Amino acid sequence: MNGTRTLCLYETQWCIPLFLSLLLVCYVRNSGYAQESGNKMRWPRERISINEGWKFMRYKDEPDHLVYDERPTITNYRENQVADAKPTESNQSTAAATNILKNWILPSANDFIKDPTKHFKRPAGNPGSDFPFVQSNFNDESWETVDLPHDWAINGPFYKEANPEVGGGMGRLPVQGVAWYRKKLNIPSADAGKTIQLQIDGAMSYAMVWLNGNLVGGWPYGYNSFCLDLTPYIQPGGNNQLAIRLDNPNNSSRWYPGAGIYRNVWLIKTNSVHVAQWGTSVQLKRISNYSATLHLAVEIENKSNNAQKIEVRTDLYQQNNEAGTRGKKVIAIPSSTANIDAGSKNNFSFFFNFKNPLLWGPPPLQTPNLYVAVTTLYADGKAIDEYETTFGIRIVQFDPLNGLLVNGQRVRIQGVNQHHDLGALGAAFNLRAAERQLQMLAEMGCNAIRMAHNPPAPELLDLTDRMGFLVIDEIFDCWERGKTPLDFHLIFNDWHEADTRAFVRRDRNHPSIIAWSFGNEVGEQYTNDSGALIAKELHDIVKEEDSTRPATASMNYAKPNMPFPREMDILSLNYQGEGIRDAPAYAHLKGIRTSPLYPAFQKQFPNKLIVSSETASVLSSRGTFLFPVYNGISAPVSDSTGGNSIKQEVSAYELYTAAFGASPDKVFISLDEHPYVAGEFVWSGWDYLGEPTPYYTARSSYCGIIDLAGFKKDRFYLYQSRWIPDLPIAHILPHWTWPDRMGMITPVHVFSSASEAELFVNNKSQGRKRKTAYEYRFRWDSVVYEPGEVKVISYKNGKPWATSMMRTAGKPFALQMDADRTTIAADGKDLSFITVSVVDEKGTVVPVAANKITFQVSGPGDIVATDNGNPADMEPFHSKERNAFSGLALVIMRARPRTAGTITLTASADGLERAMITVKTRYVP
Numbered sequence: 034m035n036g037t038r039t040l041c042l043y044e045t046q047w048c049i050p051l052f053l054s055l056l057l058v059c060y061v062r063n064s065g066y067a068q069e070s071g072n073k074m075r076w077p078r079e080r081i082s083i084n085e086g087w088k089f090m091r092y093k094d095e096p097d098h099l100v101y102d103e104r105p106t107i108t109n110y111r112e113n114q115v116a117d118a119k120p121t122e123s124n125q126s127t128a129a130a131t132n133i134l135k136n137w138i139l140p141s142a143n144d145f146i147k148d149p150t151k152h153f154k155r156p157a158g159n160p161g162s163d164f165p166f167v168q169s170n171f172n173d174e175s176w177e178t179v180d181l182p183h184d185w186a187i188n189g190p191f192y193k194e195a196n197p198e199v200g201g202g203m204g205r206l207p208v209q210g211v212a213w214y215r216k217k218l219n220i221p222s223a224d225a226g227k228t229i230q231l232q233i234d235g236a237m238s239y240a241m242v243w244l245n246g247n248l249v250g251g252w253p254y255g256y257n258s259f260c261l262d263l264t265p266y267i268q269p270g271g272n273n274q275l276a277i278r279l280d281n282p283n284n285s286s287r288w289y290p291g292a293g294i295y296r297n298v299w300l301i302k303t304n305s306v307h308v309a310q311w312g313t314s315v316q317l318k319r320i321s322n323y324s325a326t327l328h329l330a331v332e333i334e335n336k337s338n339n340a341q342k343i344e345v346r347t348d349l350y351q352q353n354n355e356a357g358t359r360g361k362k363v364i365a366i367p368s369s370t371a372n373i374d375a376g377s378k379n380n381f382s383f384f385f386n387f388k389n390p391l392l393w394g395p396p397p398l399q400t401p402n403l404y405v406a407v408t409t410l411y412a413d414g415k416a417i418d419e420y421e422t423t424f425g426i427r428i429v430q431f432d433p434l435n436g437l438l439v440n441g442q443r444v445r446i447q448g449v450n451q452h453h454d455l456g457a458l459g460a461a462f463n464l465r466a467a468e469r470q471l472q473m474l475a476e477m478g479c480n481a482i483r484m485a486h487n488p489p490a491p492e493l494l495d496l497t498d499r500m501g502f503l504v505i506d507e508i509f510d511c512w513e514r515g516k517t518p519l520d521f522h523l524i525f526n527d528w529h530e531a532d533t534r535a536f537v538r539r540d541r542n543h544p545s546i547i548a549w550s551f552g553n554e555v556g557e558q559y560t561n562d563s564g565a566l567i568a569k570e571l572h573d574i575v576k577e578e579d580s581t582r583p584a585t586a587s588m589n590y591a592k593p594n595m596p597f598p599r600e601m602d603i604l605s606l607n608y609q610g611e612g613i614r615d616a617p618a619y620a621h622l623k624g625i626r627t628s629p630l631y632p633a634f635q636k637q638f639p640n641k642l643i644v645s646s647e648t649a650s651v652l653s654s655r656g657t658f659l660f661p662v663y664n665g666i667s668a669p670v671s672d673s674t675g676g677n678s679i680k681q682e683v684s685a686y687e688l689y690t691a692a693f694g695a696s697p698d699k700v701f702i703s704l705d706e707h708p709y710v711a712g713e714f715v716w717s718g719w720d721y722l723g724e725p726t727p728y729y730t731a732r733s734s735y736c737g738i739i740d741l742a743g744f745k746k747d748r749f750y751l752y753q754s755r756w757i758p759d760l761p762i763a764h765i766l767p768h769w770t771w772p773d774r775m776g777m778i779t780p781v782h783v784f785s786s787a788s789e790a791e792l793f794v795n796n797k798s799q800g801r802k803r804k805t806a807y808e809y810r811f812r813w814d815s816v817v818y819e820p821g822e823v824k825v826i827s828y829k830n831g832k833p834w835a836t837s838m839m840r841t842a843g844k845p846f847a848l849q850m851d852a853d854r855t856t857i858a859a860d861g862k863d864l865s866f867i868t869v870s871v872v873d874e875k876g877t878v879v880p881v882a883a884n885k886i887t888f889q890v891s892g893p894g895d896i897v898a899t900d901n902g903n904p905a906d907m908e909p910f911h912s913k914e915r916n917a918f919s920g921l922a923l924v925i926m927r928a929r930p931r932t933a934g935t936i937t938l939t940a941s942a943d944g945l946e947r948a949m950i951t952v953k954t955r956y957v958p
């Protein structure tokens with residue numbers, strides 16, 4: 034980077050201009066999110082988890098008619114079209130019949146609609162008030178009792194038939210339909226006069242909420258958090274009946290959306306004068322080697338009937354990252370006092386300065402330091418609200434020539450895309466499962482996540498803050514033009530402003546977020562000026578909410594000379610950078626075709642940074658290798674190249690891609706040839722439910738670097754060797770147990786950052802190879818298979834680097850188990866992930882083993898789910914039986930709440946020695 038830009042980190046000028054390749058930012062968040070449950074806020078604000086003890090019912094047949102709106106009829110929809118197919122014309126619902134509740138729900142958006150003249154007015158009346166499920170005396174004993182987060186579809190069973198009701202795109206799971214959740218809230222009389230709000234961090238979808246028979250409001254988009262003010266309907270001094278209706282349409286998503294109230298739900302009790310919803314933000318204004326000057330904005334809402342004189346005081350603390358607790362006090366910010374009129378909101382503004390700021394930055398070279406600002410409101414000298422805002426201080430520069438700079442240091446984006454599901458646990462958010470996903474990605478050297486294509490659970494952003502990931506936070510997969518018949522395009526016109534503002538306001542506070550994305554591969558790329566106009570509108574909404582970060586939308590079609598990319602602060606390219614369908618093996622395919630477009634975008638927009646927001650889309654089934662092996666570096670999957678449509682398997686030589694994709698090797702070439710590109714987000718980090726390209730008969734994706742169960746595919750080591758080049762590894766593929774391939778050509782590839790490597794089969798050298806420029810794997814493509822040992826010895830810069838060896842396995846002999854953690858908290862949430870391997874007599878994993886394994890558990894714990902990472906495995910996830918896939922299976926165990934003991938898991942399979950493992954449970958009060 035050049036000297037001027039380096040100086041920016043330490044200069045003493047106010048407000049550095051945006052998008053002149055520099056962004057200087059600092060972010061805050063409401064640290065109430067920092068814990069999955071529990072009330073971190075001290076009196077008088079309470080943030081109470083109400084996840085436990087809901088009653089749940091999903092209609093098996095014709096549902097009630099309390100609909101949000103009518104929906105169009107679906108004709109001729111083909112769900113397995115390629116992901117880069119052109120989206121369709123918009124498809125709006127028309128009818129205005131009775132029982133359409135939309136007009137009562139729309140006012141819930143008003144806090145997020147800027148122009149007061151556009152606010153929705155609630156019509157008279159109280160629809161649904163006479164419906165039995167919203168009455169407190171309705172007997173719901175026969176309904177299922179569930180705890181949230183809850184995904185009603187994840188236990189299936191999978192639709193396995195030829196023309197399934199829910200197709201492979203949405204995971205062949207019963208996500209569709211209408212369901213109700215009911216819970217009695219005990220509200221003590223002492224709560225009279227308080228403001229009581231319901232915060233739902235995600236309900237899939239079209240949530241409509243009643244309290245004590247009154248329709249309170251709702252929120253259709255299932256991925257956004259929303260708050261409803263229950264106060265007008267609360268009856269303190271007893272039980273209050275909450276009833277929530279969800280209506281999750283089939284054919285509404287290209288991937289598995291989940292179903293139900295699948296994230297945390299909170300009751301937030303405050304004084305009627307309080308910090309408003311997502312009401313704080315901090316921006317860094319000036320920084321030097323010695324001190325930082327920040328601006329804290331606090332929005333305060335007075336819901337009482339009288340004007341109030343309020344004093345606002347904030348103290349600043351270091352945040353203890355590991356424990357998530359407050360550390361040393363840094364400063365007390367001088368307070369400010371003002372009158373707030375009844376029924377209005379006031380913004381308080383504070384500039385403050387403190388010495389020796391610790392910066393937030395991504396490991397391994399930087400540390401994700403966090404601070405917490407504790408804001409207290411006083412009325413008549415008495416504390417009436419306390420609100421925590423955790424923030425990090427960092428400078429992010431988007432330099433069109435040098436890529437991304439964090440705190441003055443160049444950071445290559447080594448990122449992945451992640452969908453929101455947690456594999457066998459479905460969409461139901463679980464902190465430990467999310468943490469495990471991130472830990473494995475970090476182990477690979479991944480430093481960035483694109484939240485594809487919707488806002489994540491807020492707790493996931495707490496994790497990315499703490500762990501130091503860089504995040505692109507994304508909101509939409511479509512705008513007015515739909516990709517599936519009943520997706521967000523149906524409600525785009527009514528909801529896009531509110532959803533976009535709510536998304537930014539909730540998340541603007543996370544230091545890990547470096548950019549906003551307001552769209553992914555939307556159909557408006559194709560519609561020239563009219564599409565660009567919508568892009569501009571969304572862009573401007575994002576910037577009004579947060580001017581400190583760039584706003585973008587990912588483009589797989591829009592070209593440099595089109596109007597669409599002009600609206601973007603940074604250029605977020607999907608697949609176009611490395612070229613789409615441009616290699617020889619793709620010549621016969623129809624669809625978008627482009628040569629590598631990095632240079633053309635750079636020429637047209639020399640002042641905009643380019644990042645590849647989706648690369649690769651390589652497909653593979655872990656541990657499966659098919660022959661012959663393609664002799665080039667990238668080919669689309671077909672039955673003759675890398676695929677087996679009968680077994681629904683794709684070869685893991687990691688050369689085979691989606692129709693528009695490119696192998697990692699091809700992507701690496703394009704990135705190395707165009708070093709100004711900030712880096713890549715691979716599609717995808719983990720496999721996810723749904724979108725099982727190329728086999729829509731399956732249930733889950735093939736494109737993850739890590740499979741759905743959390744087992745590493747071979748590709749893991751290809752990325753690891755590039756992203757952590759100092760790590761001495763040499764990973765051999767394929768496995769070496771091929772009884773049917775005696776004497777046959779069986780290519781061997783090695784993933785390593787070494788510069789040279791020699792391969793041996795039963796100690797016979799197969800030749801020493803040196804990687805040439807733009808080569809990223811070693812390959813010996815004419816090795817003849819014989820059982821025994823295959824070994825690689827690698828060298829870097831002439832010195833020994835890494836050696837590894839693989840042995841032919843014998844027959845399956847025994848089961849073996851390993852837990853990721855052998856002590857877990859008994860809080861009803863913490864999990865132990867147990868890997869089950871089928872091994873031979875010598876303890877070598879049998880890579881082709883597919884034995885059926887049965888699990889039994891004793892002690893204070895339960896099996897939540899099992900899996901094996903095979904996208905085509907249709908055994909329900911909660912089954913206690915699972916076939917091994919490529920030698921492995923997974924068991925996810927949870928401790929029963931408030932226990933202290935030992936859980937014993939036993940695995941058995943016909944003809945094999947069984948295995949046992951114990952996991953201790955740690956009592957949590």
Ligand code: GAL
Pocket residue numbers: 116117287485553554589607647650691716724726736
């Ligand atoms: C992209 C799309 C992703 C996913 C991916 C599959 O075009 O943006 O959502 O569908 O293809 O390879």
